[in-house]
Amino acid sequence: MLVMKLTSESLKEVIAHSPKEIYKTKGTLMSISCSEGWCKFKVDNGEEFSMKKNDCIHYGYEINIVWATVSDDFEAWALICQYDEIESMDDAELKIDLNRLVFRPRVISLDDDTMEACAFISKRMYALVQKGDSVSLAMTKHYIKILICGASALLRKLGVNTTETKREHIISDKFIDLVSENFKQSRKENFYADLLGINPKYLTIVVKKATGRAPCEWIDDYNLYYIKKQLANKSISVQEICYELDFATPSHFTKFFKDKTGMTPSTYRKQLENI
Secondary structure: OEEEEEEHHHHHHHHHHOOOOOEOOOOEEEEEEEEEOEEEEEEOOOOEEEEEOOEEEEEEOOOOEEEEEEOOOOEEEEEEEEHHHHHOOOOHHHHHHHHHHHOOOOOEEOOHHHHHHHHHHHHHHHHHHHHOOHHHHHHHHHHHHHHHHHHHHHHHHHOOOOOOOOHHHHHHHHHHHHHHHHOOOOOOHHHHHHHHOOOHHHHHHHHHHHHOOOHHHHHHHHHHHHHHHHHOOOOOOHHHHHHHOOOOOHHHHHHHHHHHHOOOHHHHHHHHHOO
């Protein structure tokens, strides 16, 4: 995990020495929050982005960013985090929020208060990472959750970007929103294709192209998050969760959960009790 302050001087030096691939993100998450000035850059698929004061962007999953130009007064906070560090948090909702953010980088504009909060969190994370002890690193993980969940909440509040022109992006955004609203009702891709009025095969193609993941992966993520949340409630039986999510039998439910987590629902619940 690395937290650092970016300036126009530091970025221009990087650009001068490595003008083609500035930041490779294989296996990592990068989050950038611009506190002053502006910058323009593009990713390796040719898409271009502009950031100004109070803008932030998250990207990852082997998306390489090429910086084009920055203003002399540019300043930003950057977080670079390995995915295995996020995996170790074992937070299904966090992973869903992260997936919404990084598969297709989008610039999000923040108000002054939110940007001030992001800057405060970044400074605290920087200090904690420098200390490097187990308590400090545990606190840093909670700050990461705040940043990721907050950014995802902003995306949901903004809804589908009305200026979006690429059809696959429009469909994938709508698809993810529909899954979040209907995952209890159906885990079948055909169900969501019908809601969108498109062919199931076409849904698979466009969602995979826009997000890097198949529709079934998004559907499974939402189910897994909900199952884990319900298993934390001792008053709800495993069988009740199974039928609420419309699994054919408890054995099908157990197989689904074990395939995703490596343990049965009962074992997961016992593990929670020991924490």
